[in-house]
Amino acid sequence: MSLAHSNQADSVLEHVLAILPREVARALEALSRGLLEELEEIRLRAGQPLELGLRQRSAFLAESGELTSSASHARRISAGELAQVLQRLTQFSRYAVEEEMRHGYVTLPGGHRVGIAGRAVVEAGRVRAFRHVTSLNVRISRDHPSAAKALLPFLYDHASRRPLSALVVSPPQCGKTTLVRDVARRFSHGDHAPGYQGLKVAVIDERSEIAGSVDGVPQFDLGPRADVLDGCPKAEGMMMAIRSLSPHVVVTDEIGRAEDAVAVLEATLAGVAVVATAHAASLDAWRRRPGMEPLFSARAFDRYIVLSRRRGPGTVEAVLDADGRPLARGSAEG
Structure with a gap:
């Protein structure tokens, strides 16, 4: 089953999966429908466990693809993987999203917002850019037509x-x-x-x-x-x-x-x-x-x-x- 094409719930994550490391995307594909619908955040920190924010709890993603509460059993994100995600996120050109990054985020198609943390470059008292990015937080955007x-x-x-x-x-x-x-x-x-x-x-x-x-x-x-x-x-x-x-x-x-x-x-x-x-x-x-x-x-x-x-x-x-x-x-x- 492909998350990007199977149904409406899957298509929500299409643009998110496109920027993630392939192994992480595959692990997310394998999660149950209920967990996918609860998924609100994907937090990637260099050298740290990959964390998933669910509706009522958070959990780490294990090497096996299962969820775990133990950080020691979780899959860790390498600095190289984080750099690849950032490269995909900016479509290989940071200049294209420079203004958004200055505010600490980049918006993906579909309204998903990716928060950025790392070394801020400050000029004249204002953040101008981020270098040495150390973590990314992907916030999943979903539509609920009955919300109002x-x-x-x-x-x-x-x-x-x-x-x-x-x-x-x-x-x-x-x-x-x-x-x-x-x-x-x-x-x-x-x-x-x-x-x-x-x-x-x-x-x-x-x-x-x-x-x-x-x-x-x-x-x-x-x-x-x-x-x-x-x-x-x-x-x-x-x-x-x-x-x-x-x-x-x-x-x-x-x-x-x-x-x-x-x-x-x-x-x-x-x-x-x-x-x-x-x-x-x-x-x-x-x-x-x-x-x-x-x-x-x-x-x-x-x-x-x-x-x-x-x-x-x-x-x-x-x-x-x-x-x-x-x-x-x-x-x-x-």
Whole structure:
């Protein structure tokens, strides 16, 4: 059986397998369907055991191809293998992905993100590149078309017939990107409410994770009314979309800089709904991040959706209104 071609679950990993050492790819091919569906991360560290991050646990990959909790029985990744993966990852030209690498990651087709660790080259106080890469973390991107279904009643105002702005807040790996991707898709298709037309959606996909674009072409279904600005900085992209694409909804990922906050406020004041994500353990923690409190004070977001991994990725802990008051707690899981 070939992971790259057998079915939908396998095709998710096609681009990941293409960069891995052949023996590792074959071992992953041999894992059970259930384990493959739980796979979230593949961590490769030079001279260290190959680690797999599963939905509820982590494990090492043994030389036999089985999973083990013992590091001493695990298959180790050599520096040469890591260099080969990095070479494949950058398509034999680091210059082609230099800007992404400067931020510590490279995005693969399909929206998979590969985090990079090693010796940082710093110039004028900014990271310019990475040399002597010592570890890579492959984060698997998956699509869940039902992720936003239960939340749609909180994201559309039927009285005014307009979409609402929402911020999805959680620590990493809790399903934020998956959720906003499905929000974009459902608004685009017109699935947000029976009898309503679809809405024009602009996706500002700075890290190519929402649409998973390859050569600018989305690999995930975002519906017939979605326009994607792939690889475009969020703040600049939001303003470009408002000026030229006339969206009803702007969808973007991981706001966190002061310029992002300004762009969100500009968009909402222009009558455009914004659906975005942010890394934070809670709404209060997000408000304490630099530049974010003005967004809360201005009531730029109509809804706050707080996610966790308590019952697996995408667990909805709370839906809050613009003032942070609860509308639902633990009752709106996709």
